[in-house]
Amino acid sequence: MPPSSFLPGERPPAEVLAIADLHVTVHSGAATALRGVSLGVQAGEIVGLVGESGSGKTLTCRAALGVLPPGVDVVQGTITFAGEDVTGLPPRRWERLHGSHIGAVFQDPASYLNPNLTIGSQVTEVLRVKRGLSRKRAHAKAIELLTAVGLHQAARVFHQIPAELSGGMLQRVMIAIAISCDPELLIADEATTALDVTIQAEIIELIKDLRDQRGLAVLFLSHDLAVIRELCDRVVVFYAGEVVEAGPVAEIIERPRHPYTQALLRVASVGDFQRRELQVIPGQPPQVGAQIAGCKFAGRCPSAIDACRAGDIALTRLGPAHEARCVRVNDPGLTAASAAAEPELARR
Numbered sequence: 001m002p003p004s005s006f007l008p009g010e011r012p013p014a015e016v017l018a019i020a021d022l023h024v025t026v027h028s029g030a031a032t033a034l035r036g037v038s039l040g041v042q043a044g045e046i047v048g049l050v051g052e053s054g055s056g057k058t059l060t061c062r063a064a065l066g067v068l069p070p071g072v073d074v075v076q077g078t079i080t081f082a083g084e085d086v087t088g089l090p091p092r093r094w095e096r097l098h099g100s101h102i103g104a105v106f107q108d109p110a111s112y113l114n115p116n117l118t119i120g121s122q123v124t125e126v127l128r129v130k131r132g133l134s135r136k137r138a139h140a141k142a143i144e145l146l147t148a149v150g151l152h153q154a155a156r157v158f159h160q161i162p163a164e165l166s167g168g169m170l171q172r173v174m175i176a177i178a179i180s181c182d183p184e185l186l187i188a189d190e191a192t193t194a195l196d197v198t199i200q201a202e203i204i205e206l207i208k209d210l211r212d213q214r215g216l217a218v219l220f221l222s223h224d225l226a227v228i229r230e231l232c233d234r235v236v237v238f239y240a241g242e243v244v245e246a247g248p249v250a251e252i253i254e255r256p257r258h259p260y261t262q263a264l265l266r267v268a269s270v271g272d273f274q275r276r277e278l279q280v281i282p283g284q285p286p287q288v289g290a291q292i293a294g295c296k297f298a299g300r301c302p303s304a305i306d307a308c309r310a311g312d313i314a315l316t317r318l319g320p321a322h323e324a325r326c327v328r329v330n331d332p333g334l335t336a337a338s339a340a341a342e343p344e345l346a347r348r
């Protein structure tokens with residue numbers, strides 16, 4: 001498994017998406033929202049991005065999709081897709097990548113579908129425009145796709161409108177559209193968050209199956225480490241626009257090294273998502289653009305010491321694929337403190 005940031009010669013050949021040292025500003029350059037983000041996703045790998053609201057997950061995935069809103073700009077770093085530098089690609093070239101090489105699904109599927117058109121006409125439209133299929137072949141392919149994403153009676157669903165389907169079914173339709181052109185990369189931004197626990201588990205299984213069957217690379221965004229744990233191979237933890245920890249999921253769940261990851265673990269839903277009531281980490285993350293010397297989590301961190309506020313903190317390599325941005329990362333006192341607060345999730 002690759003590390004989340006790249007040293008010379010470490011980049012594996014099958015990397016589908018590679019983001020290196022990404023800096024993104026908002027409000028037309030007035031504030032920096034992403035600072036030095038690096039991560040990679042290989043074919044057949046599911047990488048989770050986790051962090052509280054506002055931590056920078058969506059901006060990272062929108063940058064990777066080339067769909068940053070006005071006033072939001074990539075000012076440094078590179079985004080490489082299938083070996084090609086796509087940073088600053090013109091909109092028309094991005095459009096060609098969307099749907100054909102990169103598929104995306106989001107939290108609220110209903111808002112991405114036309115409420116007045118049948119599911120079938122919306123899926124076939126994509127197939128006709130993006131793949132140039134005839135009406136007849138697009139119809140057959142649409143049924144095949146709706147079946148592939150686990151919709152029973154696909155021929156019936158084909159003729160239904162969005163209001164006739166449940167949230168889980170609509171998300172399956174969005175996944176069918178996202179994979180309709182056999183993309184190499186699927187980006188899922190809080191795609192299961194609004195769903196009920198059983199349906200959430202089903203969608204997670206579907207994404208796993210698609211990865212297994214198609215060798216898809218998946219970038220999966222969630223605020224919940226428990227969901228990430230069910231699905232992902234590796235996880236990248238975001239805080240205030242920076243990567244604070246990254247590594248294999250099992251290792252991060254068992255031995256989270258950054259105090260923020262430890263705090264996220266304590267508020268994660270547990271037991272196959274059975275505990276879903278809202279739990280939050282005490283305190284607030286800093287405002288975007290806030291000038292903070294040193295660790296941006298120090299103000300909320302029970303283990304903060306003066307050294308945390310002394311200056312920029314680099315990621316420390318903790319193993320071949322594990323790194324964390326904390327001055328106390330090798331401090332036995334911190335490890336002991338985190339063990340004492342060992343989260344329920346890690347004990348399962």
Ligand SMILES: Nc1ncnc2c1ncn2[C@@H]1O[C@H](COP(=O)(O)OP(=O)(O)OP(=O)(O)O)[C@@H](O)[C@H]1O
Pocket residue numbers: 026027033051052053054055056057058059060069071072223287288
């Ligand atoms: N269009 C925008 N204009 C100004 N600031 C923005 C814009 N989009 C995002 N931001 C800011 O950038 C920061 C990162 O936001 P981002 O949406 O990436 O976070 P997130 O981790 O995905 O959170 P959420 O889960 O709520 O989407 C936040 O402080 C947010 O307010």
